[in-house]
Amino acid sequence: MSEAPTIDNPEHETEQVHTVAIRFAGDSGDGMQLAGARFTDASAIFGNDLSTFPNFPAEIRAPAGTLPGVSSFQVHIADRDILTPGDQPDVLVAMNPAALKANLSDLAPAGIIVINTDAFDERNLTRAGYEVNPLDDGSLDAYRVLKVPMEELTKTALEGSGVKGRDALRSKNFFAVGLMTWMFQRPLEPTLEWIADKFAAEPLVKAANELAFRAGFNLGETTEMFRHTYRVQPAPLPPGTYTNVTGNQALAWGIIAAGQAARLPVFYASYPITPASDILHELARHRNFGVRTFQAEDEIAAVGAALGAAFAGHLGVTATSGPGLALKSETISLALMTELPLLIIDVQRGGPSTGLPTKTEQADLLMAMYGRHGESPLPIVSASSPSDAFEATVEAARIALKYMTPVILLSDGYIGTSAEPWRLPDLNDLPDISVPFAIGANGPDATFLPYLRDSRTLARPWAVPGTPGLEHRIGGLEKEDVTGNISYSPDNHERMTLLRESKIAGIAADIPDAEVDADEGAEVLVLGWGSSYGAILAGVRRVRGRGLKVARIHLRHLNPFPQNLGNALSRYRKVLVPELNRGQLWRLVRAEYLVDAVRYAKVQGQPFKAGEIEAKLMEMIG
Amino acid sequence: MTTEARYTRQDFQTDQEVRWCPGCGDYTILASVQNFMAEMGVDRKDIVFVSGIGCAARFPYYMNAYGMHGIHGRAPAIASGLAVARPELSVWVVSGDGDAMSIGGNHLIHSLRRNINIKILLFNNQIYGLTKGQYSPTSETGKRTKSSPMGSIDFPFNPVSLALGAEATFVARTIDMDRAHTTEILNQAYRHRGSALIEIYQNCNVFNDKAFIQLTGREERDQNRINLVHGEKVVFGPNRERGVVIEGGTARIVEVADIGIDAIHVHDATAPSAGPAYALSRLSHGPFGPTPVGVFRSVDRPVYEETLQQQIHDAQAKKGPGDLGALIASAGTWVVK
Numbered sequence: 001m002s003e004a005p006t007i008d009n010p011e012h013e014t015e016q017v018h019t020v021a022i023r024f025a026g027d028s029g030d031g032m033q034l035a036g037a038r039f040t041d042a043s044a045i046f047g048n049d050l051s052t053f054p055n056f057p058a059e060i061r062a063p064a065g066t067l068p069g070v071s072s073f074q075v076h077i078a079d080r081d082i083l084t085p086g087d088q089p090d091v092l093v094a095m096n097p098a099a100l101k102a103n104l105s106d107l108a109p110a111g112i113i114v115i116n117t118d119a120f121d122e123r124n125l126t127r128a129g130y131e132v133n134p135l136d137d138g139s140l141d142a143y144r145v146l147k148v149p150m151e152e153l154t155k156t157a158l159e160g161s162g163v164k165g166r167d168a169l170r171s172k173n174f175f176a177v178g179l180m181t182w183m184f185q186r187p188l189e190p191t192l193e194w195i196a197d198k199f200a201a202e203p204l205v206k207a208a209n210e211l212a213f214r215a216g217f218n219l220g221e222t223t224e225m226f227r228h229t230y231r232v233q234p235a236p237l238p239p240g241t242y243t244n245v246t247g248n249q250a251l252a253w254g255i256i257a258a259g260q261a262a263r264l265p266v267f268y269a270s271y272p273i274t275p276a277s278d279i280l281h282e283l284a285r286h287r288n289f290g291v292r293t294f295q296a297e298d299e300i301a302a303v304g305a306a307l308g309a310a311f312a313g314h315l316g317v318t319a320t321s322g323p324g325l326a327l328k329s330e331t332i333s334l335a336l337m338t339e340l341p342l343l344i345i346d347v348q349r350g351g352p353s354t355g356l357p358t359k360t361e362q363a364d365l366l367m368a369m370y371g372r373h374g375e376s377p378l379p380i381v382s383a384s385s386p387s388d389a390f391e392a393t394v395e396a397a398r399i400a401l402k403y404m405t406p407v408i409l410l411s412d413g414y415i416g417t418s419a420e421p422w423r424l425p426d427l428n429d430l431p432d433i434s435v436p437f438a439i440g441a442n443g444p445d446a447t448f449l450p451y452l453r454d455s456r457t458l459a460r461p462w463a464v465p466g467t468p469g470l471e472h473r474i475g476g477l478e479k480e481d482v483t484g485n486i487s488y489s490p491d492n493h494e495r496m497t498l499l500r501e502s503k504i505a506g507i508a509a510d511i512p513d514a515e516v517d518a519d520e521g522a523e524v525l526v527l528g529w530g531s532s533y534g535a536i537l538a539g540v541r542r543v544r545g546r547g548l549k550v551a552r553i554h555l556r557h558l559n560p561f562p563q564n565l566g567n568a569l570s571r572y573r574k575v576l577v578p579e580l581n582r583g584q585l586w587r588l589v590r591a592e593y594l595v596d597a598v599r600y601a602k603v604q605g606q607p608f609k610a611g612e613i614e615a616k617l618m619e620m621i622g
Numbered sequence: 623m624t625t626e627a628r629y630t631r632q633d634f635q636t637d638q639e640v641r642w643c644p645g646c647g648d649y650t651i652l653a654s655v656q657n658f659m660a661e662m663g664v665d666r667k668d669i670v671f672v673s674g675i676g677c678a679a680r681f682p683y684y685m686n687a688y689g690m691h692g693i694h695g696r697a698p699a700i701a702s703g704l705a706v707a708r709p710e711l712s713v714w715v716v717s718g719d720g721d722a723m724s725i726g727g728n729h730l731i732h733s734l735r736r737n738i739n740i741k742i743l744l745f746n747n748q749i750y751g752l753t754k755g756q757y758s759p760t761s762e763t764g765k766r767t768k769s770s771p772m773g774s775i776d777f778p779f780n781p782v783s784l785a786l787g788a789e790a791t792f793v794a795r796t797i798d799m800d801r802a803h804t805t806e807i808l809n810q811a812y813r814h815r816g817s818a819l820i821e822i823y824q825n826c827n828v829f830n831d832k833a834f835i836q837l838t839g840r841e842e843r844d845q846n847r848i849n850l851v852h853g854e855k856v857v858f859g860p861n862r863e864r865g866v867v868i869e870g871g872t873a874r875i876v877e878v879a880d881i882g883i884d885a886i887h888v889h890d891a892t893a894p895s896a897g898p899a900y901a902l903s904r905l906s907h908g909p910f911g912p913t914p915v916g917v918f919r920s921v922d923r924p925v926y927e928e929t930l931q932q933q934i935h936d937a938q939a940k941k942g943p944g945d946l947g948a949l950i951a952s953a954g955t956w957v958v959k
Contacts (some may be wrong), residue, residue, distance in 0.1 A: 289944030308703025475691025
């Protein structure tokens with residue numbers, strides 16, 4: 001918490017702080033994700049800049065009270081532009097002993113711990129592996145500990161509401177949100193409105209949550225236990241209308257936008273998989289946009305159906321995570337061979353195999369690049385942050401349609417599930433990415449040649465069923481150049497392989513140069529892609545804050561690379577490539593440009609911290 | 623999309639050389655399908671054939687319509703996307719016993735239960751032909767092939783039973799050699815609303831010749847072929863002297879004279895329960911004795927893409943057509959000046 005001390009409340013001292021990171025932690029069943037999201041939305045509407053980091057176990061309900069069952073949600077709010085959820089939380093809300101134990105080591109020195117003391121009974125202490133109650137043994141003396149019997153207070157607040165016993169305890173997360181709402185002087189209305197809307201059909205639950213929320217707020221307001229409130233003023237962000245958005249949400253909206261920009265109906269097929277399922281949920285809610293969602297029987301059927309829809313003339317889209325991308329690879333090769341536009345989204349997670357399904361990683365880049373049989377290049381686009389997923393999706397669709405090719409869009413669990421403010425774009429600025437269908441013959445004697453390419457893009461014509469006179473057959477067998485007939489000719493196979501390769505390579509001329517954010521005279525450049533955008537930029541800012549020089553490139557296009565990339569990299573004495581993998585982009589740039597880049601690999605299922613990037617850059621700058 | 627009949631079989635032939643082995647049953651099926659397409663009354667531009675991998679999967683190349691030769695087992699998935707995206711198209715899947723029953727089993731059963739309007743022609747020759755003669759998931763137990771020199775130890779699928787178990791709304795069986803019967807079944811499948819599975823016994827004269835001799839041989843067919851006709855008693859034999867009764871959910875072959883014609887089962891393809899159709903499908907497991915052919919089941923159920931279209935219509939009626947600007951602002955906004 002960075003402080004700007006002023007006192008403006010005679011009863012409670014209100015400190016002005018620039019930033020604060022709060023972590024809500026509890027059992028998987030305690031509703032911590034929801035608590036964090038409510039606090040976040042209230043902060044967003046208040047006008048703070050913010051960044052969130054949900055962290056939850058793969059098990060829906062690991063045994064209650066145990067360390068594996070701990071679920072947390074960290075939100076970083078600030079009165080200025082911030083880029084990460086914060087390296088260390090300033091405040092930890094611990095709903096039980098396991099939550100305290102699992103999160104304490106992350107807490108900032110002298111941080112605040114708000115503890116639900118009712119959960120610190122013998123049984124829960126044992127489950128969490130505490131031999132002695134940490135509330136009694138002095139082990140928390142270095143922190144500011146606020147002990148609150150949240151369960152008892154929630155039950156008391158709900159007396160007379162008709163909600164009792166275990167049901168009443170379900171509302172304790174709203175008690176915690178209420179308390180934090182007071183402590184950080186958030187408006188109450190956004191949360192009350194959300195409760196009223198969400199539980200409109202369940203009046204008892206609505207009343208219980210409202211009562212608990214207000215009780216939490218009032219506890220702070222009326223007791224002597226808390227001397228301090230904190231105020232984080234709205235951030236001076238660029239003018240505009242903002243909303244708070246997660247990456248999966250922005251991506252789903254980007255799919256709808258791409259359909260509109262392409263003037264095509266959207267067909268979205270997928271199989272439920274963490275952490276991509278929310279894209280399906282979001283799109284399924286919006287049938288009125290004409291989006292057809294198809295929950296397929298498996299990953300292979302999902303991409304197959306999307307490809308069938310693409311052949312039919314729709315914008316075919318499928319999304320998955322790593323294991324699903326592996327299953328889809330054969331069909332992606334078919335899309336590549338039939339040269340149909342297809343958007344494949346990979347919300348990457350920790351691998352290999354089932355790996356860490358609810359954690360983040362960037363380890364599918366090489367699979368996207370090379371994970372198919374045969375010579376099978378395709379374009380790769382990546383999103384850098386939750387809000388950036390919108391534009392990245394439209395760009396991926398643009399390339400797919402213009403070049404008649406499958407495109408892989410890489411997001412990841414961190415982008416997908418975390419949130420940040422998004423300045424709403426002017427939808428009139430959406431690019432026109434429509435491509436005309438073939439409607440007439442293009443060959444001699446009024447014949448249709450399905451593989452007669454556009455000389456500029458090398459794309460083949462898209463003739464959809466229903467078009468008279470253009471009946472034709474496509475498929476996975478090698479095609480004869482121009483006619484598209486089956487061909488086993490050795491020369492033709494090589495020619496077609498090179499044509500497919502040239503088509504993808506040529507896209508480099510149709511994407512912007514990589515933007516180099518460089519200090520004059522910098523000798524070290526940091527090259528990143530994907531969700532490490534925020535941590536890298538924050539780390540770079542800190543290095544600059546020390547008066548040192550550094551340069552930075554963050555890539556949107558991973559295949560082909562921007563045309564200026566090789567030159568740009570060659571201008572720096574040292575190139576650092578931080579990635580949440582073992583060095584995948586690092587390998588690609590070394591192979592492509594013979595640049596002696598240095599990798600900074602992290603595979604812990606967690607995003608980079610700004611401090612980590614800063615420290616590595618300091619070491620490189622020397 | 624219906625137009626006046628103006629096609630002949632030739633209109634559906636392509637300039638591609640047909641490359642099945644001489645004598646293959648696929649030639650007969652191709653001719654039957656091309657003939658039927660000419661009679662079907664659907665504009666050629668609105669017809670799409672989708673296939674997977676295998677000998678049968680070459681079919682789209684020989685049909686002058688839209689077509690996609692897909693990958694092994696996945697044709698029903700690709701066709702599902704096509705049909706759901708464009709319900710006005712007439713979408714046909716051509717598959718084989720390996721393609722549909724083995725590698726693509728999952729897609730087959732799910733497209734059937736969803737009742738998507740795709741017509742699946744399952745060319746069952748009870749052998750892997752394209753890979754030169756391994757046993758297939760419909761080969762009889764004990765079959766000696768390159769991959770089962772001591773005899774296959776797999777128990778085979780009965781495709782009709784499988785489709786009925788997968789909640790298919792239309793299930794039929796026909797025989798490659800019998801073009802009139804094939805055409806009649808194609809016609810009924812076309813007129814059915816939703817997914818249709820047609821098992822076509824298809825002779826592979828190279829790797830599994832005479833697999834269906836009990837139904838096609840001059841001597842044998844009269845003894846063994848049971849023609850299922852909706853609304854009629856299930857009797858067969860040279861003099862219709864044998865029949866089928868269903869008791870306690872099990873079908874059994876009887877001599878009509880022994881039991882009396884009144885006790886013989888009357889076939890009802892539209893019966894609400896799939897039980898009687900299933901019982902009939904169990905009369906033979908591979909055509910090694912009396913075997914029913916014809917339409918086992920043909921029932922009405924909502925068609926997937928029509929219901930989806932209705933949901934879109936209802937959502938638009940209720941919420942108005944999608945407004946992207948309103949959507950991206952729907953989670954609450956604030957203004958920074």
